[in-house]
Amino acid sequence: MAFSEERQQSLDKRMNQIMAIILPLLEAAGLGYATYVLIYLVCIHYLINPAADTGLEPRRATGIALLVVYCVLLLLFCLAFLRLLQVISTNPGVVPRGNPSSEKHSASTKPFDRLDAYICDYQGFPIWCNKCHNWKPDRTHHSSQLGRCVRRMDHFCPYAGGIISQTTHKFFVQFLFYGFLYTGYVLIVIAVFFAERSRKMHSKPATWIVLIALAALFFLFTFGMFMTTFYQLAINRTTVEEMGKHDVHNIALLGRSPASSTTSSNQSNIVCEVQRSPSRSYIVLQTQPGDNPWDVHWKQNIQSIMGNRVIDWFNPLKISPCLNRNDSEGEFAWGIAVRNLMEEYGAGSAYGRSRRSHRRRKSRSVSIPS
Ligand SMILES: [Zn+2]
Known part of the structure; x- marks a missing residue:
């Protein structure tokens, strides 16, 4: 029994390690694909500079505005992700190991x-x-x-390839927040112009459909995770404690x-x-x-992780x-x-x-x- 449990734990660990490499690569590929479709195909080729045979009027202001907002959201999302990775790799919140000869009943308290x-x-x-x-x-x-041992450990996140803990929880919440803003924005923009294009040109490009599906999937995921995580912050209970x-x-x-x-x-x-x-x-x-x-009051519970002022909640430093x-x-x-x-x-x-x-x-x- 103990052996099979150990084996199961070792398999889980190995699987998480593999996922921790694959998922960030898939995320990077997904971002690249979304950027190609939204900037190149939608903003440039469909809005700013449409081909003459499409019969569409150029809409430069709309195209540039959508492109700028996209770049800002992508930048915020990437910065939040990089900050999360940086804290996970430099300060995951581990407790120092004791002397291997230390025993519970003789160790200093x-x-x-x-x-x-x-x-x-x-x-x-x-x-x-x-x-x-x-x-x-x-x-x-x-x-x-x-x-x-990890202080205030929440869970192992394969998307970030590390532990969500006392030191990283705030940056994980920021990552989810900018994640759902970014994917929500991509989903709305692509869905609106896909509907317009299929109405005006009777054209439904597969590249656009794939992006709608991916954006919807990741929006639901990041939004769901964000709401769950924020609720857990409000009641001050980690996933482990839950x-x-x-x-x-x-x-x-x-x-x-x-x-x-x-x-x-x-x-x-x-x-x-x-x-x-x-x-x-x-x-x-x-x-x-x-x-x-540790459930003090929802506001103090959130502040203890996110920051005392609302502006600190968005501050990645x-x-x-x-x-x-x-x-x-x-x-x-x-x-x-x-x-x-x-x-x-x-x-x-x-x-x-x-x-x-x-x-x-x-x-x-x-x-x-x-
Ligand atoms: Zn331990």
């Missing part, structure tokens, strides 16, 4: 101990990757394609169990308690099945704000479900806040002479 909350197992340990010999930061998934959306999550929250603190709460949901250092202990709680720990996050509250902003748990148990950032304000009060009372 230091990067997690500064956090108010993190996803953990039933013993309160962060999630461990046996293949990378390292801890998985929240939302990390081990990619069999790369053989590495597959386990009914799962419960164990979350380690900074704090002490209600029995030993002043907060009165129900202890039945506490999985365990972990003492990380004399001053830092965590209680482990479970979310309800279907709760998304700016990286996602979640990559600049350096907040001790957690690897990512916590959603309502987790915030409710924090308030209910006086733990996590609620506990961190009260400890921080207590420390501030203490330091002020020391500095003021009585």
